[in-house]
Amino acid sequence: MNKINLFRIIRRNQKIAEKRHPLFERNKAVKIITNVIAIFWAIYLCILGVLLAYGLKETNREAYDWVNGLFILFLITDFFLRFIVQDTPAQEIKPYKLLPIPIKFLINTFLIRMGIRRYNMFWLFFFVPFGILTVYMRPYLSFYNFAGYIIGIWLMFVFNSYWYLLWRTLMHHHSVYILIPCCIYAVLIFCGIIHDDFLINVSISFIDGFIYLNPICFIAVIGAIIAFFFINIPLQHKLIYQEIAKTERIKNLQPINLPILNHFGKTGEYLKLEIKSTIRNRIVRKQFIRGCVCMLLLCSIFSFTDVYDSGVMKTFICVYCFACLGVIIQTNIMCVEGNYMDGLMSRKESILSLLKAKYIFNCIMLIVPILFIITPLIKGKVTIMQILGCIFFTTGIIYPFIFQLAVYNNNSIHLNHKLTKNGVNTKAQMLVSMIALFIPMGIMYLLINIFDKDKAGAIMCSIGVIGTVISPLWLKNIYKRLMNRRYENMANFRKTK
Amino acid sequence: MKTWQISVKLNNVRKTFGTKTALDISSCDIHPGEIIGLVGNNGAGKTTLFRIILDLLKVDKNGSVFINDYNTAKCEDWKDITGAYIDNGFLIDYLTPDEFFSFIGKINDIDNEEMNKQLKILENFLGNEILGQNKLLRNLSAGNQQKVGIAAAMLHTPGLLILDEPFNFLDPSSQVTMKRLLADYNKETGATILFSSHNISHTLDICSRVILLEQGKIIKDLACTPDNNRQVMSEIEDYFEYHA
Numbered sequence: 042m043n044k045i046n047l048f049r050i051i052r053r054n055q056k057i058a059e060k061r062h063p064l065f066e067r068n069k070a071v072k073i074i075t076n077v078i079a080i081f082w083a084i085y086l087c088i089l090g091v092l093l094a095y096g097l098k099e100t101n102r103e104a105y106d107w108v109n110g111l112f113i114l115f116l117i118t119d120f121f122l123r124f125i126v127q128d129t130p131a132q133e134i135k136p137y138k139l140l141p142i143p144i145k146f147l148i149n150t151f152l153i154r155m156g157i158r159r160y161n162m163f164w165l166f167f168f169v170p171f172g173i174l175t176v177y178m179r180p181y182l183s184f185y186n187f188a189g190y191i192i193g194i195w196l197m198f199v200f201n202s203y204w205y206l207l208w209r210t211l212m213h214h215h216s217v218y219i220l221i222p223c224c225i226y227a228v229l230i231f232c233g234i235i236h237d238d239f240l241i242n243v244s245i246s247f248i249d250g251f252i253y254l255n256p257i258c259f260i261a262v263i264g265a266i267i268a269f270f271f272i273n274i275p276l277q278h279k280l281i282y283q284e285i286a287k288t289e290r291i292k293n294l295q296p297i298n299l300p301i302l303n304h305f306g307k308t309g310e311y312l313k314l315e316i317k318s319t320i321r322n323r324i325v326r327k328q329f330i331r332g333c334v335c336m337l338l339l340c341s342i343f344s345f346t347d348v349y350d351s352g353v354m355k356t357f358i359c360v361y362c363f364a365c366l367g368v369i370i371q372t373n374i375m376c377v378e379g380n381y382m383d384g385l386m387s388r389k390e391s392i393l394s395l396l397k398a399k400y401i402f403n404c405i406m407l408i409v410p411i412l413f414i415i416t417p418l419i420k421g422k423v424t425i426m427q428i429l430g431c432i433f434f435t436t437g438i439i440y441p442f443i444f445q446l447a448v449y450n451n452n453s454i455h456l457n458h459k460l461t462k463n464g465v466n467t468k469a470q471m472l473v474s475m476i477a478l479f480i481p482m483g484i485m486y487l488l489i490n491i492f493d494k495d496k497a498g499a500i501m502c503s504i505g506v507i508g509t510v511i512s513p514l515w516l517k518n519i520y521k522r523l524m525n526r527r528y529e530n531m532a533n534f535r536k537t538k
Numbered sequence: 539m540k541t542w543q544i545s546v547k548l549n550n551v552r553k554t555f556g557t558k559t560a561l562d563i564s565s566c567d568i569h570p571g572e573i574i575g576l577v578g579n580n581g582a583g584k585t586t587l588f589r590i591i592l593d594l595l596k597v598d599k600n601g602s603v604f605i606n607d608y609n610t611a612k613c614e615d616w617k618d619i620t621g622a623y624i625d626n627g628f629l630i631d632y633l634t635p636d637e638f639f640s641f642i643g644k645i646n647d648i649d650n651e652e653m654n655k656q657l658k659i660l661e662n663f664l665g666n667e668i669l670g671q672n673k674l675l676r677n678l679s680a681g682n683q684q685k686v687g688i689a690a691a692m693l694h695t696p697g698l699l700i701l702d703e704p705f706n707f708l709d710p711s712s713q714v715t716m717k718r719l720l721a722d723y724n725k726e727t728g729a730t731i732l733f734s735s736h737n738i739s740h741t742l743d744i745c746s747r748v749i750l751l752e753q754g755k756i757i758k759d760l761a762c763t764p765d766n767n768r769q770v771m772s773e774i775e776d777y778f779e780y781h782a
Contacts, residue, residue: 296636310641310645314630314641380627383624383627384628384629386593387594388617389614389615391645456631457676528595532595
């Protein structure tokens with residue numbers, strides 16, 4: 042088989058793999074929502090392109106010079122967005138490794154695919170309308186100048202994809218590598234834009250080179266692409282062998298005993314499991330850290346700034362200081378357990394104990410925002426009643442809502458290795474998490490508007506206390522409903538493992 | 539040691555996936571203390587049957603599975619007397635084997651002394667690459683994972699033990715130990731044991747009854763005694779040879 046045919050087959054297989062991903066195959070809602078989001082951003086970028094073209098028309102510079110001067114910001118945004126949309130090719134290459142195809146050809150094929158993928162053109166939704174209005178419509182510039190501009194911009198994003206791939210691959214060795222591009226960007230922005238404007242001038246001159254069809258600019262960017270293409274080859278090669286011989290790097294695995302939890306029977310055992318899962322599974326840990334960062338961010342904003350000091354917003358932020366961790370980590374409730382659901386289901390009422398443990402774990406985690414809220418409490422920014430209202434509103438209203446997802450979630454999450462589409466939510470998951478976020482918000486909004494802040498706090502507290510006290514009842518109810526759906530859920534957990 | 543009296547009754551156990559019938563058993567009784575070996579080609583419905591018995595799959599309309607008097611789809615009490623290992627979906631892979639055994643022991647209300655006693659019995663089968671190794675289950679070899687799963691299923695001395703292809707991934711010595719372990723366990727506790735295997739010789743060595751399953755149907759249901767072992771063996775081998 043010649044190499045062009047081989048390239049086509051691999052390309053077709055990649056497309057099929059995307060189409061037939063188990064999560065997408067059985068979930069039309071996800072497909073539709075993903076497309077709607079993509080269309081939304083495409084339209085948004087188009088509108089932004091048009092608005093900027095008109096907005097920058099009356100300035101002392103060409104409109105495109107403003108955008109071109111700050112082009113580094115597009116590249117930085119694009120770089121970080123790629124963490125969501127672009128993975129390394131090593132995992133995709135793995136199944137082909139044993140076939141009689143030269144590994145070098147495989148790597149080249151996947152790297153070329155990376156360069157010509159559609160995502161690299163996504164920013165053109167901004168640059169095409171912007172270019173039409175600012176370059177093509179200029180009397181002294183022609184279509185060729187516009188085409189040169191667009192091709193040049195596209196090449197810059199292709200370069201960015203290889204630049205990203207380099208760091209993404211190195212991050213497989215150690216996460217600390219992310220600091221290098223971050224530092225480079227920070228230095229460039231500080232020295233080249235904030236402190237001095239040399240980067241702006243270089244950027245304008247360079248991208249103007251695309252518009253004026255300067256071959257040196259095209260050669261430079263193509264040269265950079267080729268250079269990074271070749272730099273990536275040995276790195277990817279090394280990574281493929283690491284993927285194949287993948288073993289977890291465990292340095293002195295610490296036993297986690299937590300003897301105090303032995304006093305809480307089965308729930309204590311599941312609580313231990315919850316803690317071990319968070320510590321030992323990369324994906325679960327990341328999700329937990331993300332939740333903690335959000336919580337700490339909200340807490341810091343609330344405690345140490347006066348950004349959200351108006352009446353309604355203050356209560357909202359205060360509640361979400363408490364609720365955000367639970368909401369973030371419990372959106373995927375049961376998805377971790379999907380990996381060993383058969384084992385859990387073959388033991389009596391293990392799911393009920395698990396749900397209780399999860400609830401207790403989330404309640405215990407509220408200690409962190411409580412510690413943070415002490416500062417605004419001392420400052421007199423919030424009253425004790427408001428804080429109690431927020432705590433119990435979280436444990437008695439928001440958690441019961443978010444825990445409903447246990448009934449509907451049926452996608453297993455890979456615990457320790459990332460798959461790009463792993464975080465895709467089902468229709469029910471999305472619906473219930475929306476309800477869990479907005480209904481309590483609605484209730485709060487009503488209470489705050491009808492009553493004064495202390496009364497609202499007292500009512501929230503009362504409702505929340507009731508919800509918390511009756512938690513064994515609603516947990517039991519969730520358990521019963523989950524058991525009614527067990528066959529469907531178990532089948533899907535197995536499918537997505 | 540407890541002496542168990544556990545029976546399993548299958549009534550109209552049918553399972554269809556789309557238009558394909560994966561399992562179709564109108565009636566089958568498994569008596570207390572029997573060791574049943576389930577044999578059949580790939581796709582015969584062995585794992586489906588085990589999943590249905592364990593209530594991990596829904597049986598089609600009017601079908602039911604009883605473990606003693608418990609309808610497995612209607613209550614959970616049978617779970618206390620049943621131990622099973624089908625695949626690594628029964629393992630919590632981010633625990634070490636010691637933590638996993640401790641977890642299983644605690645949720646089955648086994649005290650430390652009892653658990654250590656059980657682990658002592660299983661020590662020979664587990665070998666020296668599992669206990670005290672400080673390795674997560676996901677980092678064990680497939681064979682060692684299989685051993686952990688089987689040992690965990692036996693930890694609370696269940697009256698009904700269900701194992702799907704327990705000889706898979708095991709080295710020859712472990713296979714022999716496995717056979718001895720199952721036979722001894724049955725003898726000492728009177729437990730009913732159901733397992734599937736592609737190894738007919740191992741199956742006949744320990745089973746009191748062999749069920750041959752093909753395309754979801756029971757084709758042969760043969761009693762095994764030391765006297766008729768050869769006859770049963772040749773009958774099964776003839777069947778597979780004919781259908782090869």
